[in-house]
Amino acid sequence: MTTARRMRLAGCHECGQLSRLPQQHGHCPRCGAALHFRKPASLARTWAYLIAAMILYIPANTLPMMITGSIVGTQSDTILSGVVYLWTSGDWPIAALVFFASIMVPLLKMIAILLLLITCQRRSRWQPQQRIKLYRLVEFVGRWSMLDIYVVTILAALVQVQSLASIAAGPAAVAFAVVVVLTMLSAMSFDPRLIWDPLDDGQEQTGEPHESEH
Amino acid sequence: MSQNTETDPVQALPTATEDPPKKRSLQLVWIIPIVAALIGGWLAVKAVLDRGPEITITFRTAEGIEAGKTKLKYKDVDIGLIKHVVLAPDRQSVIATAELAKDTDSMLVKDTRFWVVRPRVGVGGVSGLDTLLSGAYIGMDIGKSKDSQRHYTGLESPPIVTAGLPGRQFVLNTAQIGSLDVGSPIYYRRILVGQVTGYQLNPNGKGVTMNIFVNAPYDKYVTLNTRFWQASGLDVSLDANGFRVRTESLASIVAGGIAFQEPNDSSDTARAPENAAFRLFSDQVLAMKTPEADAETFVMFFQESLRGLSVGAPVDFRGIVVGEVKSINLEYDPKAKNLLFPVEVSIYPNRLKARYRKGASAPVDARDDKHHKVMDALIDHGFRAQLRTGNLLTGQLYVALDFFPTASKAKMDWSESPVAIPTTPGSFGDMQNTAASILKKVDNIPFDGISQDLRKALQNLDSTIDRANRLVDRLDGDVATEAAKTLTQAKATLATAQQVMVEGSPLQQNMSSTLQEVRRAAESLRNLTDYLERHPESLLRGKPEEKP
Numbered sequence: 001m002t003t004a005r006r007m008r009l010a011g012c013h014e015c016g017q018l019s020r021l022p023q024q025h026g027h028c029p030r031c032g033a034a035l036h037f038r039k040p041a042s043l044a045r046t047w048a049y050l051i052a053a054m055i056l057y058i059p060a061n062t063l064p065m066m067i068t069g070s071i072v073g074t075q076s077d078t079i080l081s082g083v084v085y086l087w088t089s090g091d092w093p094i095a096a097l098v099f100f101a102s103i104m105v106p107l108l109k110m111i112a113i114l115l116l117l118i119t120c121q122r123r124s125r126w127q128p129q130q131r132i133k134l135y136r137l138v139e140f141v142g143r144w145s146m147l148d149i150y151v152v153t154i155l156a157a158l159v160q161v162q163s164l165a166s167i168a169a170g171p172a173a174v175a176f177a178v179v180v181v182l183t184m185l186s187a188m189s190f191d192p193r194l195i196w197d198p199l200d201d202g203q204e205q206t207g208e209p210h211e212s213e214h
Numbered sequence: 215m216s217q218n219t220e221t222d223p224v225q226a227l228p229t230a231t232e233d234p235p236k237k238r239s240l241q242l243v244w245i246i247p248i249v250a251a252l253i254g255g256w257l258a259v260k261a262v263l264d265r266g267p268e269i270t271i272t273f274r275t276a277e278g279i280e281a282g283k284t285k286l287k288y289k290d291v292d293i294g295l296i297k298h299v300v301l302a303p304d305r306q307s308v309i310a311t312a313e314l315a316k317d318t319d320s321m322l323v324k325d326t327r328f329w330v331v332r333p334r335v336g337v338g339g340v341s342g343l344d345t346l347l348s349g350a351y352i353g354m355d356i357g358k359s360k361d362s363q364r365h366y367t368g369l370e371s372p373p374i375v376t377a378g379l380p381g382r383q384f385v386l387n388t389a390q391i392g393s394l395d396v397g398s399p400i401y402y403r404r405i406l407v408g409q410v411t412g413y414q415l416n417p418n419g420k421g422v423t424m425n426i427f428v429n430a431p432y433d434k435y436v437t438l439n440t441r442f443w444q445a446s447g448l449d450v451s452l453d454a455n456g457f458r459v460r461t462e463s464l465a466s467i468v469a470g471g472i473a474f475q476e477p478n479d480s481s482d483t484a485r486a487p488e489n490a491a492f493r494l495f496s497d498q499v500l501a502m503k504t505p506e507a508d509a510e511t512f513v514m515f516f517q518e519s520l521r522g523l524s525v526g527a528p529v530d531f532r533g534i535v536v537g538e539v540k541s542i543n544l545e546y547d548p549k550a551k552n553l554l555f556p557v558e559v560s561i562y563p564n565r566l567k568a569r570y571r572k573g574a575s576a577p578v579d580a581r582d583d584k585h586h587k588v589m590d591a592l593i594d595h596g597f598r599a600q601l602r603t604g605n606l607l608t609g610q611l612y613v614a615l616d617f618f619p620t621a622s623k624a625k626m627d628w629s630e631s632p633v634a635i636p637t638t639p640g641s642f643g644d645m646q647n648t649a650a651s652i653l654k655k656v657d658n659i660p661f662d663g664i665s666q667d668l669r670k671a672l673q674n675l676d677s678t679i680d681r682a683n684r685l686v687d688r689l690d691g692d693v694a695t696e697a698a699k700t701l702t703q704a705k706a707t708l709a710t711a712q713q714v715m716v717e718g719s720p721l722q723q724n725m726s727s728t729l730q731e732v733r734r735a736a737e738s739l740r741n742l743t744d745y746l747e748r749h750p751e752s753l754l755r756g757k758p759e760e761k762p
Contacts (some may be wrong), residue, residue, distance in 0.1 A: 048247050
């Protein structure tokens, strides 16, 4: 199956204009947006964001997420200690929810991107259908992974009774937010067409018609 | 997609504007993981650097201590956190492991102390109220030692004296602790100047050694000569001196306390060194007494009952207390086959010395010959001991020393020990003897004979009254008629007199004309005197001629 890249055609990301692109880079003749066959340096960017996210994932989990001050003293909780507290105090569903939303989801997201990156880098032809589904899932989940940050910011804004009780976001909140943003950026900079490129190299047919635009 | 109608739709597509081929700098995006790595690395390094020393503290109980929550505070600054609490292997105590902030190594020395701050309510006050809500925390007092230490044994109660508190520590020895306790106040002239910091039973079980702390600047009033006494509670005493209630302050009534002061005649004002040992007296009177060493013991044998004489009763010389009764014994004298009641007394010659050796500068040795001579001379002059009633209400006795010139001769035997001071029967004994002799005399009165005489006299009196009665009867008969006659005549005489005196009677008229004459005479006499007053010369020259 022929592809747009082989025919030297590229669609504009912004106005949708299909145009011929003799070189690797150019500009849309209609709107002037940058044109390219594949996202430039997609793998490198994805790698960079992913590595940064992975590094910051460590402080996000070890530093205190929320600092609760009240007349009975201040208490700082990491995400995990909060989960443990919820679990031991009997709120199992909430503990499970927080655990999945705050610990498992970012972790799985990073593992998924890592998997995609490695397979693409090695030009693997393994399970492209499953991998694109995985990519869609990562994209979809990305927008929900800021749950913790919402909770902390809402609580910090609501609970400010000065000396009686106050809640402040800890350093982990920043790290966690950065991790989420970085994983989203990482997922965004990944070009899913790279999954199909190895198949194209071998001239093999797949049931799925290839779109030049995503 | 394409609107073109040409055979090759691809060729009909517009060609993209060409871009000069440029090298995309991929390095820029790698800044992000580098920055992330830097931040992560910095956090890791900081965590390692901030990690302070770890110590273990052994407490008797983990009451109020919570792993991960209980803080270590020094001067209310958080310097650590209890990480976990476990039972000691012997299950007799708990071991709390605490992680301290960095740079606390210098605080962890040998005499650094830890204790749990909990709310405490005592007589002395309330402390740790803030921990009611916040939960207990571990207090800390940094020691002065240089030796580093990591394993501590926590105190059960907060220390009274924290390092750096100006003042000095002293040691008190006492027979019993009374109502004192750690934290009991110490007063100097009723000012709160310190506290009891601890006490322990002496190893032999006899006596208690107490540590006290006197705050600066009051510690300078503790001199080598200072006396300490228990100002505990309410001291109510009833003795020959009467009824006394003594207390230092309201708080000390409840909590007990110690007071100190130096004797009034003290001249030694050298400050006592740190940890100097003092004796703790049971009350102020004892504390202020001249030390026992100066006392001289005498013995006295009294003939009368010693009921009311107690150990500690004063020995008084004309109102000056010069000693006290040490003991009262019972002795059998085999020679005289008699029971004796020796009363041992301590006499402080120093109190007497200034009195009987006026102007003497050298201290008198109670045992030298000179002193003996003086005493012998005194005895010759009738110096005796006597029991007297100090308080009529309680019947308490005291020993009085005084001169009794009429006392029978006596001599002191200086070879004996203790020396006996001759006695004379006490005032109370005297009184008893006199009363007995009076009663004896009363007993001798012949009351029977007196009553017979009395009866005879009464019979005589009866007959006398009879005779008097008869006399009165006769008077009634004879004299009354005569008297009536006399009265009638007297009445007539009075009527005549009335007639004479009535107005208009000749006597009355004569009287009034006479009075008129007298008045005229008086008038002319007045005229004459008036004239003479104005013209005294007329007495010599006669009345001048009337001018026409």
